[in-house]
Amino acid sequence: xxEAAVVAVRSIIAFGSLLIFARFLGKQQVSxxxxxxxxxxxxxxxxxxxxxxxxxxxxxxxxxxxxTWTFMVFILQVVTLKWRKASVYLDGEPAIVIMNGKIMxxxxxxxxxxxxxxxxxLREKGVFNxxxxxxxxxxxxxxxxxxxxxxxxxxxxxxVHLKPRYKGLGTELIYDGVIIENNLQAVNHSKKWxxxxxxxHGYKDASEIFLAILDPSGAFFIDGYRDHFQHFTDISDYEGxx
Amino acid sequence: MKxxxxxxxxxxxxxxxxxxxxxxxxxxxxxxxxxxxxxxxxEAIESNIVSEQWDIASAELKNLEEAYSKVQKRIQYSVERDxxxxxxxxxxxxxxxxxxxxxxxxLAELSEARNLxxxxxx
Numbered sequence: 001x002x003e004a005a006v007v008a009v010r011s012i013i014a015f016g017s018l019l020i021f022a023r024f025l026g027k028q029q030v031s032x033x034x035x036x037x038x039x040x041x042x043x044x045x046x047x048x049x050x051x052x053x054x055x056x057x058x059x060x061x062x063x064x065x066x067x068t069w070t071f072m073v074f075i076l077q078v079v080t081l082k083w084r085k086a087s088v089y090l091d092g093e094p095a096i097v098i099m100n101g102k103i104m105x106x107x108x109x110x111x112x113x114x115x116x117x118x119x120x121x122l123r124e125k126g127v128f129n130x131x132x133x134x135x136x137x138x139x140x141x142x143x144x145x146x147x148x149x150x151x152x153x154x155x156x157x158x159x160v161h162l163k164p165r166y167k168g169l170g171t172e173l174i175y176d177g178v179i180i181e182n183n184l185q186a187v188n189h190s191k192k193w194x195x196x197x198x199x200x201h202g203y204k205d206a207s208e209i210f211l212a213i214l215d216p217s218g219a220f221f222i223d224g225y226r227d228h229f230q231h232f233t234d235i236s237d238y239e240g241x242x
Numbered sequence: 243m244k245x246x247x248x249x250x251x252x253x254x255x256x257x258x259x260x261x262x263x264x265x266x267x268x269x270x271x272x273x274x275x276x277x278x279x280x281x282x283x284x285e286a287i288e289s290n291i292v293s294e295q296w297d298i299a300s301a302e303l304k305n306l307e308e309a310y311s312k313v314q315k316r317i318q319y320s321v322e323r324d325x326x327x328x329x330x331x332x333x334x335x336x337x338x339x340x341x342x343x344x345x346x347x348x349l350a351e352l353s354e355a356r357n358l359x360x361x362x363x364x
Binding site: 002003005006009010013016017020023024055056057058059060063 | 249253256257260261263264265267315318319320321322323324363
């Protein structure tokens with residue numbers, strides 16, 4: 001038996017299957033990952049790893065395990081999507097740990113959530129003083145959402161009656177030296193207009209541009225391959241890179 | 243149509259291809275020519291051992307080894323390594339028993355080899 005060849009073929013099977021199954025399950029696994037989803041992900045990955053390197057058993061039972069777990073995750077997704085009660089039962093629900101500035105110690109005990117955990121997560125959100133918090137909610141994925149007291153909220157344009165210009169999403173017009181013509185048409189500009197813009201910024205043509213973006217307010221961001229720095233900030237402490 | 247091909251047809255075809263590789267053992271272990279007929283050689287060796295024709299049994303065992311090395315190459319992707327190893331061990335033990343003219347041991351090993359071969363890829 002040529003073990004290397006067998007492992008290579010099994011790797012392709014595991015990799016391809018995992019890719020297709022992950023696409024089939026959608027983005028939920030990554031964006032709304034709960035503790036259980038995390039375990040599911042690890043288990044599916046572990047089965048795929050066994051499929052690849054465990055030559056003491058056939059690839060087929062491992063693959064069946066892989067598809068069964070994927071299917072069960074899919075069923076769970078459908079069930080939690082269709083029935084709210086099932087979603088609460090299976091995925092849990094957010095818990096309020098600070099309400100009106102008061103720490104809900106009973107809730108925290110139930111969640112086995114320590115005050116040090118709360119402080120750590122608040123610090124990660126840029127809150128260093130519990131006094132600033134009006135509401136803090138532990139989401140299903142373990143992340144904390146914080147609502148500060150009004151006096152600690154950052155000043156907004158609305159508060160000072162300002163009407164900032166609409167920004168919207170920028171459209172990439174040049175990427176890696178290549179003009180993206182579809183996008184150029186979408187923003188109703190011609191190639192000539194873009195070439196003039198490029199020249200205005202001191203570049204010869206699009207081939208010298210790494211990235212050019214136009215936002216709905218008309219602001220034009222451009223970044224060329226030539227970066228003229230007199231003093232380059234080096235954050236490395238490894239001399240070999242200099 | 244393009245969406246259907248990219249997101250439905252291609253993944254399904256790929257998965258079916260993977261399934262075919264993983265399940266190919268049962269088909270690929272069948273002999274493609276007379277020289278690859280493992281079960282035929284096992285039977286031939288058994289009958290020569292029973293009639294104590296040790297030289298012919300030894301020659302047939304060589305044929306069995308050659309046939310096995312050909313078939314093994316194409317079934318290795320869909321069967322267990324341990325089963326292939328066990329089958330190899332059976333052949334090697336049979337070789338020893340034939341050299342020592344040990345009828346009982348050789349027949350026992352061949353019987354196990356047949357059992358392993360029949361179960362391979364199932």
